[in-house]
Amino acid sequence: MTDAREHDALDAALDRLVQGEPASAPEGLEPLLQTARAAREAFSIAVPEGVARAHVATLTGVATLERRRPRHRVALVLIAAAITAILLGGAAVTASASALPGEILYPVKRAVERIELVIHSDPASRTKLHLEFAQRRLAELSALQALRRAGQKVDVGAAMSSYQAEVKAAEDALAADASSAGYQALAASLDAQLQRHLAVLAALRVGAIPGPAQVAITNTIQHVGSALSARDAALLV
């Protein structure tokens, strides 16, 4: 069989497989079809219930906001919080505020944050929000480190990446605000906050168990330090 004919024959067998029909392939291709069957089975993973509920709540909440569009952002935030509380249960939203990565309510916490970001579209507000979220990630990191020291298995690396992503998003939002009158004040506020973050990160590194987590913290310190230096250099130009 030529390559192209073999590819076509396998493709036809895969079509039947993904449509749930009995699939067979020419003799030489049967091992590949068996692998495809096993892969299809392995890929059938579930979305955790808490994650799915948070996503659907976000979709529903945003759609309602799009329809209503009140004038004032404060009203938007209150409506978003109310919708999310109704859909997920007010207690769930309140309890999610202290949830840590890996806990069942953590996706709710992140969903509420995403709604806040959808509502605030201007760069200055987004800078402040991402900075606030970065601070939350840092608090989560401290809590995770404490759990780790207590012998629990926690994913500090993932939390560190989430913190870095929020810092990066704050920097990007700030850059998008560069032409506004309030840019200098906002940049100064961001830098002051990041300086405080550096102190927290340094303390976390001292207390970290040597290994990948400590390396990740060191990398993050370098990342935040580089961002601050770059902004200092830009001010000197």
Next chain:
Amino acid sequence: MSDLEDALERARAGDANGMAELYRAYAAPLLAYLVTQVRRREDAEDLLGEVFLSAMRDVSRFDGNIGGFRAWLYRIASNRAVDLARRNARRPEDPLAVAFEQPGEADPAGEALGRVDRERLWRAVMALPEAQRQVVAMRLAGGLSAPEIATVVGKPLGAVKALQHRALVNLTKALGGPYPGVPEGRLEGREETID
């Protein structure tokens, strides 16, 4: 009109319940696809929410049937995964962030396939060259047809068929299965890209 086509029509008209139905139908396979692309479960779950948020914002402008909608979701997902990879590349390497993370404990696949086999298979998928991993995940996790994948990735149909063939040869080899004509221990197409 099928239930999902009806849900798409309602989502187009701004009905969030329509989009929620589409979420329930497509979220799980899309999550599996995203895990193969971004490697970490938490990132994949975050991206899954972003993909549907993005779809909901733009669905009123989407002009196609339910099959086209599914392919459109994968295009959004693929773009988001690339964006995330780009953001991660700008960061210093984080040894914990690239660690393999297997699917959740409560996933149904574990019952029939066996946990060890499932983990071996996921590891083998993660070791595939990027283009093969993308195609095989869209095909077998998402259930997209080869022509739909060709549209999503913007490549000729023949190239997609060749990539899925090579991916399955490599997976078969990695799992220790016999496949004639492939040198022992060698992955086919290591250097190819889909871009």
